[in-house]
Amino acid sequence: MPQPSPLRELNDEPMHLLVEAAEIVSGHTLDLDSLLEKLVALVRKVVDSELVAIMLKTDGDALRVRFAHGFDDGVADDLRIKLGKGITGAAAKGLETIVVNDVNVDPRYIAAVPSVRSELAVPLIARGDLVGVIDLQSTQIDAFGEQEQSILELIASRFSIAIEAARLYRATARQNRDLKALTKIAQEFTHILQLDELLKKIASQLRPVIPYDALSILLLEEGGAVLQHYFGVRYDQHIQWDNIELGVGIVGTAAQTKKPILVIDTQLDDRYVAAIEGIRSEVAVPLMCKDKVIGVIDLECEQVGAFTARHVQTLLLLAPQIATAIENARLYEEVAHNKARMEQDLTAARALQQNLLYAATPHFPGVEIAAHNEAAHEVAGDLYDFFPAPGLDLGILIGDVSGKGAAAALYGALANGLLRNLVQPDQSPAIVLETINRVLMERKIDARYLTALYAQWRPAERSLVIANAGQPRPILRRSGKVTVLEAVGIPLGLLEGTVYEDLRIRLEPDDLLVTFSDGITETTSPTGADYDEKRLVRTIESLPNASAQELIDAIFNDVKAFSGGFNPADDRTAIVVKISNRGDYWNR
Template sequence: MSAIMLERVEKSHPVQETPAMPSRVPYSRHLSRKMSTLVHLTRLVNSTRKLDQQLHLLLDETRRILEAEQAVFYLVNEERQELLIHFVWEGQLKRVSRPFGAGIAEYVILNGKVVNVADAYKDPRFQRQVVRLGETSPRSFLAVPMANRQGRTCGCLQLINKREGAFDQKDTEYLMIMADLMTMAIQNALAFSRTREYQRLEREIQRAVGIQRQLLPTKVPQVPGYEIFAFNQPSRHVGGDYYDFFPFPRTLAFTLADVSGKGVPAALLTANLHAFLHAFANEIDSGKEVVRRVNRHFYLYTSSDMFATFFWGNLNYHTHQFRYVNAGHIPPLLVHRNGTVEKLKSSGLPIGIMDSFEYQEKEISLEYGDMMILFSDGITEASGIAAEQFGKRRLLRLVEQNYYLSAKELGRLLISQLRQFTGSGQLDDDMTLMIVKRKLDSL
C-alpha cells in the first residue's frame, strides 16, 4: 500500500450527511450469523500485518459471503484528485486509478450515504466509461461509505452484481461491518508503518549520535603542570557544539565552536568543521591563520543562513603563554588564584558571515592557580523549571565561590548545578564546558 493511500485515511472528504444505521434484524439466527461473520473476518485481518494481504482477504470474503460477482474498495487520493481502486481478479489484488468524477463511488464518498442500485443502466450516476474491473459487466451495485476515526469519509466499499436476486438490507448491514473492518485494517497498517518508521529513524539517530561522539575527544590530553576538564551534551541527540584538542611539540591548541541551529543540520556542519580542522590545523602555528581559513571554508561551503561562533587558543605549557583568537564566541572567563574573575576580551565576527575578515590574536600569561573557563551559550541560557535562564551571573557566582577547586571538581560542580536547575526537562540548546587550570603544586 503506498504512503499516499495510507495517509488518505487521515485526510479525507468530510461527511456531509451521516446515514442512519439499519434497524436490527429481530431474529437470533441472523444476529448469530453476523457475529460469526465478524469473528471470522477479524481473525482474517489479524492473520497478517501486510495491508495488501488484508485487503485481498477481506475483498475475497466480502464477495463470497454476500454472493456478489465482485467486491471493490475505493480510496480517495486527494492530492491527485483521483480514486484508487482495489479489487481481486484471478487470485491477485489489482490496483488501478481513475480521475475523481461524478460516479456512484464518488456520490457515496461525498455524501456519506449508502447507495443500492438495482439497475445500473437506469441510474444517472452510473458511468459507463469506467475502469474495467476484470471481466465484470456491472448490472447492480451496493456501496457503503468508509469513515476514519475522525468521522470523515475516506472511501467506499462496493459490491457489483448479486448472483441471485437483488441486494437487500441484510447485505447492507454485512457490507457496513466489512467496511469498518477494512478501515480498521488500513488505520492499523498506517499506525504500524509509522511505528516502524519511527523505530528506523531512532536507529538512524543513534548511529548519528555514535558518529558525532566519535568526532569529539574520547579523553582530555595530559599536559604537564595543567588540569583539563571537558563536557558536552547535545540538546537533541546530536547537536552543533564542537570542541577539540590539537597537540603540538611544546603547545596544546584547543577550540570550542557553536554552530547556528540544532539537531541534524547543525551536527552535519560540526562534522564538516571537524574534518576541515584536522586536515590542516596541526600544520599551522598561527591562530589568526587557522581562523581565517576556517572562516573562508564556512563562507564558501555552507548556506548563507549558517554560521558558527569559534574560539581558538594555543597554550605553551613551558612558557605558560596563551594566545587566542575569538570569532564571535562568548568571551571565556579567566579566574585568578585569588578568586578574581575577568573576561578574555577580543572578538571578531562569527565564521561564515563574511568572505574575508581580519581577526585579532591576543596573548596572556597564566600564573600558578590561574584558570580559563570556556563555555557555549547552552550553559548560560539553560532554562529552569520556572522558565528562568541559568544566566551569566549565576555562573560567575558559582565560579567565584569555588575557584579553589580543581578543574575536574569545578566542572562536575557546575554540571551538577545545571542539571539541578534545569530539572528533567528537554535542553533548549547544546551545552559544552571546558576548563583549563594551571596547577598550584607546580610551585
C-alpha cells in the same frame, strides 16, 4: 372418489374465526415471531395440512421461509424462492391465490418435499404491496378447495398489515441498535493504532451487528494489483487465505469496481472462488480512503441468503470508518518503524560523533583539562576537540553550529575536519579561524554558520592565545577573582573576509579558564528565568579549590537543578582548563 375436505368444524362459524384472528393480531402486533407462530397455529386449526410455511419478501425480490411447520430440519431454512418462480413465487408476483390440485402436472412446482401432491399459496398483501405468502402443502391430491382458499384469504387479510407493522418495528429497532453499535465501533476504532489489534477488534465488534461464519480483510498496497490477506477468522479460529488479484473472485471484483457485491447463493455465482468449504453466501465491500481502494472487507456464511441489502448498507456506513482507522494504523506503524530505524541511525551517529568530535580529554604536562557535553537531541550541534601540536603546544576548540540535530552535527563535523586539516603549527588561533571561515564561505550552506573559540596553550611561553568567533566570552579565575575576558568575534561561515583577533594571556599556577556554549547560560528555569553569565560566575567563585573535573561537574549539576531537571532545549558544552601549581613543572 373425491377426498374428504380437510376443512375443520368451522363452516358455520366465520365470525368466530374473524374474532380469533383479530385477538391474535391485537395481542401480538409488534412481536413478529409470536405473531407468525399464532398465524400458523390458526391456519392448522382451520385447515388440516401437513406442511405450513409463512414466507416473507426479502430485500432482494425473493421469498424466504420465516416460520414453518412440518418440514424436516434444514429444508425450510435453506429455501429461497425468487418472485415469479415456483407456485409461491407465482402467487407472490401476481398478488393472487394459486391452488394446485396435483403438483406433478404443474411445471411451476419446485420439489422441496418429494411426497407433496397438492399446494395452496395465498399472498399476504398490505396496502397493495406484497408482504409474503401463506403456503400450504399436502401429500393428498385435491387437498384444497374453494372453501379452504376463502378461509386462508380471510386470515391473510387480517394478518398482512399486522405482519408488515411488526417487520417495520423490528427493522426500526434493529436499525437503532445497529446505529448505536456502529457509533460505538467507530469510537473504539479511533483509539487503536496497532494494525493487528485493530483488525481483531473489527472482527469481534462486527459479529453482533452482522452475524457471519467467516471474515477476512485484505489490503491493497499503493499501486499494487494484488490484495494481500492481512486478517482472517472462521468462527473463533484465525485462518490464512491466499492473496487475490484485482478482478478475480467476489473480493477482487469488489475492489476493482469499487462497488459492494452481495451474493445470495455462491453456487449460482460464476465469480465465486472457494477459499474455504461450506460457504453459501458472501458480501464483499471495498474499503475506500480519499476515493482510493485500500482493501476489502469480506463476510461469508454457510447459510444461503444470510446477508441482505440491510447488511450491505451497514457495511457501507462502517467501511469509511474502517478504512480510515486502517490507514491511520498503517501510517502509525510506518512512522513507528521509521522512527525506530531513525533512532538506531541517530544512536550510531551519536557514537560516531563522540569518536569524531569529542576526543578523550588529553593528559598534557602542566594542564588539567575537563570537558562535557549534553545534547538536546540524539546528535549534538555543539562540538569540542583537542589538538596536540608540535612544540608541546595544545589546541583547544569549542563550537556551536546554528540549529540542532543531525544537520548541525554534520556541519560541525565538516568544520572540525577543516580545522584538523588546515591548521599549521606556526599559525595563530586568529589565522586558523580566518582560514576556516574562508573555506566555509566557499562551501556556503544557507542558514548554517558556526560559533567557535579556538585557543592554543603554549607552555614554553606560559601563555594561552585565544581567538573567538561568536562564542560566549570565556571566564578566567585567578587567585579567587573571576574575570570575563573580552574575546569576541563574528561566527564562521557568515561573512566573507572576516578578520579575527588573538587575545594573549599569561597564565599563573592555579589559574583556571572556563569556556562554554550558550546552551549553558540560556538554560531557563520553570519560571522562565535565564541561567545567565552572572550565575555561572558565582558557581565558579564558589569553588576556589575545585579541580577541573569537580568544577565542570558542579556547573552541569547547577544548570540541571536550575532548569528543574528538564531535558536541555539546546546543547550544553563546557571546557575547564586549570594550570598546574606543581613547582617542579614551573621551575623547569
